Amino acid sequence: MQIQPSDLGLIARVAGLAKRYGHGAGAVTALDDVSLGLRRGEFTAIMGPSGSGKSTLMHIMAGLDSPTAGRVWLGDTDITELGDSALTVLRRRRIGFVFQSFNLVPTLDVRGNVMLPFELDGRRPSRDEQAWIDELFDTLGLGGRLTHRPHELSGGQQQRVAIARALATRPDLVFADEPTGNLDSRTGREVLGLLAVASARYGQSIAMVTHDPVAASHADRILFLADGKIVRDAGRSTPEEISAFMLSMELAA
Amino acid sequence: MRTRMKDQWPTLLVAALAGTFGVLLLHVTGLLAAAIRADDVTGESDTVALMLGFLATVFVVIAVYVSAIVTSNTVATVVAGRTRTIALLRLIGSSARAQRAQIAKEGLVVGIAGAAIGVLAGTGAALGIEELAVANRMLPATDYGYLNAAVVLPAIAVALTTWLASWVGSRRVLRVRPIEAISNATAQDREELGRRRGRNIAAIVLVVVGIGLLVTGVVIGLTDPIGVLIGLAGGILSFTGVVLGADVVMPPVLRLVGRLFGRSPAARLAAENAVRNPERSSRMTIGLVIGVTLLTTFSVTMESYRAMLLAAQAAQPEVFAGIEEMLNATIAVFTVLIGFSALIAAIGMVNTLSLSVMQRTRELGLLRALGFDRGQLRRMIVAESAALTVAATLTGLVLGFGYGWAGAQALLGGAQGEPVFVMPGVPWVMIGALIVSAGVLTLVASIAPARRAMRVSPVVALAVD
Numbered sequence: 171m172q173i174q175p176s177d178l179g180l181i182a183r184v185a186g187l188a189k190r191y192g193h194g195a196g197a198v199t200a201l202d203d204v205s206l207g208l209r210r211g212e213f214t215a216i217m218g219p220s221g222s223g224k225s226t227l228m229h230i231m232a233g234l235d236s237p238t239a240g241r242v243w244l245g246d247t248d249i250t251e252l253g254d255s256a257l258t259v260l261r262r263r264r265i266g267f268v269f270q271s272f273n274l275v276p277t278l279d280v281r282g283n284v285m286l287p288f289e290l291d292g293r294r295p296s297r298d299e300q301a302w303i304d305e306l307f308d309t310l311g312l313g314g315r316l317t318h319r320p321h322e323l324s325g326g327q328q329q330r331v332a333i334a335r336a337l338a339t340r341p342d343l344v345f346a347d348e349p350t351g352n353l354d355s356r357t358g359r360e361v362l363g364l365l366a367v368a369s370a371r372y373g374q375s376i377a378m379v380t381h382d383p384v385a386a387s388h389a390d391r392i393l394f395l396a397d398g399k400i401v402r403d404a405g406r407s408t409p410e411e412i413s414a415f416m417l418s419m420e421l422a423a
Numbered sequence: 424m425r426t427r428m429k430d431q432w433p434t435l436l437v438a439a440l441a442g443t444f445g446v447l448l449l450h451v452t453g454l455l456a457a458a459i460r461a462d463d464v465t466g467e468s469d470t471v472a473l474m475l476g477f478l479a480t481v482f483v484v485i486a487v488y489v490s491a492i493v494t495s496n497t498v499a500t501v502v503a504g505r506t507r508t509i510a511l512l513r514l515i516g517s518s519a520r521a522q523r524a525q526i527a528k529e530g531l532v533v534g535i536a537g538a539a540i541g542v543l544a545g546t547g548a549a550l551g552i553e554e555l556a557v558a559n560r561m562l563p564a565t566d567y568g569y570l571n572a573a574v575v576l577p578a579i580a581v582a583l584t585t586w587l588a589s590w591v592g593s594r595r596v597l598r599v600r601p602i603e604a605i606s607n608a609t610a611q612d613r614e615e616l617g618r619r620r621g622r623n624i625a626a627i628v629l630v631v632v633g634i635g636l637l638v639t640g641v642v643i644g645l646t647d648p649i650g651v652l653i654g655l656a657g658g659i660l661s662f663t664g665v666v667l668g669a670d671v672v673m674p675p676v677l678r679l680v681g682r683l684f685g686r687s688p689a690a691r692l693a694a695e696n697a698v699r700n701p702e703r704s705s706r707m708t709i710g711l712v713i714g715v716t717l718l719t720t721f722s723v724t725m726e727s728y729r730a731m732l733l734a735a736q737a738a739q740p741e742v743f744a745g746i747e748e749m750l751n752a753t754i755a756v757f758t759v760l761i762g763f764s765a766l767i768a769a770i771g772m773v774n775t776l777s778l779s780v781m782q783r784t785r786e787l788g789l790l791r792a793l794g795f796d797r798g799q800l801r802r803m804i805v806a807e808s809a810a811l812t813v814a815a816t817l818t819g820l821v822l823g824f825g826y827g828w829a830g831a832q833a834l835l836g837g838a839q840g841e842p843v844f845v846m847p848g849v850p851w852v853m854i855g856a857l858i859v860s861a862g863v864l865t866l867v868a869s870i871a872p873a874r875r876a877m878r879v880s881p882v883v884a885l886a887v888d
C-alpha cells in the first residue's frame with residue numbers, strides 16, 4: 171500500500187522540485203531541489219530575501235505554474251501533470267488566494283467578489299456556507315460595505331475582502347503572497363492577525379509569504395528560503411528570533 | 424509622451440479609408456456631372472449636378488465625422504492604458520501640455536499620411552471605375568479632369584479632423600496626476616464623467632426641439648409638401664442631440680442588453696465591462712448607431728415609398744414602368760454610401776475592444792487564478808462584444824424606424840391630395856442584413872482579444888511590477 175500525503179497529515183507536498191527560467195548561460199534557477207510538506211490546519215510562513223524563490227514556490231504549489239522537475243501534490247491529488255481545465259477547477263474549489271495587490275475584480279462589489287468562487291462553480295452557497303460567509307463579513311468588519319466597489323475601499327479593506335473570498339469556500343489551502351506588502355504596518359498587522367485567527371480558530375491551512383518578522387511570529391511554522399533552497403525549517407518563533415536569523419542570512423550572503 | 428507606431432495603425436487605416444471614400448466620391452460626382460453636361464437633353468440644367476455635389480458632401484461629412492469619433496476614442500483608449508507612464512513622466516518633470524501636444528502632433532502626421540493615401544487610392548479607384556463604366560457603355564467618355572482642386576478638400580478635412588480628434592482624445596492626459604505613477608489605484612481606467620452638464624443640456628434641447636419640429640413636419644406634411652423640409656430639420660436636430668448625448672443614452676441601453684445574457688459570472692462581468700468606461704463605450708457604439716440609424720431611416724422611407732409606387736403602378740402600368748428598378752438602384756447606391764461610415768465605426772469598435780481587453784491583462788490573470796476557465800473567459804469577451812454591437816444595432820433600428828416612418832409620413836401623407844396615414848414599410852432584407860452584420864462584427868471584434876485573453880497566465884495577477 172502506498173502512503174498518501176494525507177496519511178501523514180499533509181495538505182500539500184512537493185518533492186524534488188526545481189524551476190528554471192531560460193536556457194544556457196542566461197538561465198535562472200528559481201527553485202533547486204525543494205522537498206517539503208505543509209501540515210493540515212497549520213499556518214506556515216515562508217520567508218527569505220527577495221528573489222529567493224518564494225513566489226515561484228507558491229505559484230507551483232497552487233497549480234498556477236508548472237515545475238521544471240519534481241512532483242506536486244495537493245491533498246492526495248498529484249497535480250504535477252494536470253491539464254489546464256482540471257487545474258482551473260482545482261483552484262476554484264480547493265485553493266484560496268490573497269495577493270499583494272489587485273486582488274478584487276473592479277467591476278464587482280464586495281459581495282460579488284466574495285461570491286465569485288461559488289458562482290464560477292455554478293452553485294449557491296449552502297445554508298451552512300452562507301452562515302460562514304456572514305460570519306466572515308462580520309469578523310472582518312465588512313458588514314456595512316457589501317455593495318461597495320473595490321475603488322471605494324481603503325487598501326486594508328480591500329485585503330479584508332480578499333481574505334473573506336479566500337476563506338469563503340473553506341479551501342484545502344489558502345496561499346497569501348505578501349498580502350500586506352502594500353499596507354502600512356499597523357493595518358498590515360491587523361490583516362495578518364485575521365489570517366492567524368482563521369488558522370487557529372477554524373483550522374484553516376494557510377501558506378503565507380511575508381517579510382515582516384512580527385507577522386511571521388503568528389505562524390506555526392516558518393520556512394526560510396535562500397537561492398531557491400530551503401535553508402531552515404523552524405517552529406513557532408518570536409519576532410526577535412526571526413529577525414536574528416534573517417539578519418544572519420543577509421550577512422552570510 | 425510618444426505613442427508607439429503600433430497604436431497609430433488603426434488611426435492611419437481610418438484616416439486613409441475616410442480619405443479614399445471622400446476623394447472617390449468627389450471624383451465620381453465630377454464624372455457624373457461631366458457626363459450630364461455632355462448629354463444634349465440634360466445638359467442645360469445645373470440642378471442635377473448641384474444635387475449630386477450636395478449629396479456627396481453630406482456623405483463625406485458623415486464619414487469624416489464618424490472617423491473623427493473613432494480616432495478620438497482610439498487615442499483616449501491608448502492614453503488610458505498609458506496612465507502610469509504618463510504619470511511617471513509627469514513625476515520627473517514633463518508637463519502635461521507638452522505630452523498632449525506631442526500626441527496631437529502625431530495625430531496631424533498620421534492624418535496627413537492618411538489623407539495622402541486617400542488621394543492616391545481614391546483617384547486610382549475613380550480611374551478604374553471610369554474605365555469600366557466607359558467600356559461597358561454606362562458612361563460616355565468625358566473630358567473630366569482628375570487634377571482639380573475640389574478633391575483635395577476631403578483630404579484636408581481628413582488631415583485636420585484626425586489632428587483635432589487626437590487633440591480631443593488626449594484630453595485625459597491633463598487629468599493624470601503624477602502620484603498615479605506610484606500609487607496602486609485599482610480603478611485606474613475609470614474615466615470620470617464630470618462636468619458634462621452644458622453638453623447634456625444642449626443635447627436635451629436639441630432632442631426636444633427636434634422632435635417638436637418632426638411632429639410639426641408630419642402634421643403639416645398631411646396638407647403641404649413643405650412639411651418634409653420641416654421634418655428633415657427636426658430629424659437632423661434631434662439626431663444630433665442623441666449623438667451629442669451619447670454618454671447618457673448608450674450606457675442604459677448597454678445595461679439593458681447586458682442583462683439579456685443571463686446571470687452566469689461570465690455574462691455578468693461582460694455586461695459590467697461593457698459599461699465600465701461609459702465614455703469609451705458610448706463613443707465605441709455611437710458611430711455604429713449613426714450608420715444603422717441612417718440606413719434604417721432611409722430604407723424604411725424607401726420601403727413605404729415603394730408600397731405607394733407599386734399601388735400607383737398597378738393603376739397606371741405605362742406611366743410607372745421601370746420605376747422599381749430605379750428605386751432598387753437608388754437604395755443600393757445609398758446603402759453603400761451610408762454603409763461606409765458604419766464600416767469605419769466597426770473598425771473603430773474592433774480596435775478599441777482589443778485595446779481595452781489588452782489593458783485588462785492583470786484582471787484576466789486574476790480571474791484565471793480564481794477559477795475562470797479559458798472557455799468562460801472567451802465567452803465573457805464575446806458577450807462584451809455582443810453587448811456593444813447589439814446595443815448599437817438595436818438603438819439604430821429603433822431610431823431609424825421612427826425617423827423613417829416620420830419621413831415617409833411627411834413625404835407621402837399629403838401626396839395624394841388628401842391626408843392619409845402612411846403605413847411604415849418594413850425593410851426586411853435590410854434588417855436581416857443588419858442582424859447578420861452585427862453577428863459578424865461581434866465575432867470579428869472578439870477574435871483577437873479572446874485569443875489573447877485565453878493565453879494570459881494566471882501568474883500575471885500575482886506579479887508585482
Ligand SMILES: Nc1ncnc2c1ncn2[C@@H]1O[C@H](COP(=O)(O)OP(=O)(O)O)[C@@H](O)[C@H]1O
Nearest residue numbers: 191198199200219220221222223224225226227
Ligand atoms: N517569469 C520569470 N522569468 C525569468 N525569471 C524569473 C521569472 N519569475 C521569477 N524569476 C526569477 O526567479 C527567481 C525567484 O523569483 P521569485 O520566486 O519571484 O522570488 P521571490 O518571490 O522570493 O522574491 C528570481 O531570480 C527571479 O528573477
Ligand SMILES: [Mg+2]
Nearest residue numbers: 224225226347
Ligand atoms: Mg515574490
